[in-house]
Amino acid sequence: MNFKDLTNKTLISDHDISWEDLGAGVKRKIMAYDNNLMLVKVAFEKDAIGTIHNHPHLQMSYVAKGSFEVSMGDDKKILNEGDVFFAPSNVFHGVVCLEDGILIDVFNPHREDFLK
Template identity: 85%
Template sequence: MNFKDLTNKSLIADNDIDWEDLGAGVKRKIMAYDENLMLVKVDFEKDAIGSVHNHPHLQLSYVARGSFEVSMGEEKKVLNEGDVFFAPTLVYHGVRCLEAGLLIDVFNPHREDFLK
């Protein structure tokens, strides 16, 4: 399934979407989006890094599996399965995977850079 197909779908099966290998032990699946909202699964191998970055989007991330050291601005905290972090607009944030894991990221608006 390509990214354009996702904008017209309301019921989406995980198996219908391929993982995109980002390298260095990280891969993602864009599960669904429209112009205002996007849900992305991001899978991390142990010790993989989600480098510190910022963006104009609001981001909520749910730890679906594993353990992550999360940096948010000047703060760092270990988050585990069931925990959540919120990245406000333009705040620098990143993760280091302590135990192989999966993040469920939600963005507002959608991340156009992910679709290229």
């Protein structure tokens, strides 16, 4: 499925979207987006790293599976299935996957850099 095909879709099946391999044990699926909002599923193998970074977008992430050590600014905490983290605009954050896991990331506005 082409990313443009996802714009403003309202009913989306997981099996219709292919994983994008980001390397180093991380892959993602852009599930849906419009100009204001984006939902992304990110799968991590054990010990894979979501490198410390920041961006102007608001981000909320739900731990759908597994366990992650999450760094948010100067804080670190282990989050497990069912937990959530919130990354305010421009705050440095990242994760280390402690066991195979999946994060559901929501961004406002959408991440144009993910669509390139």
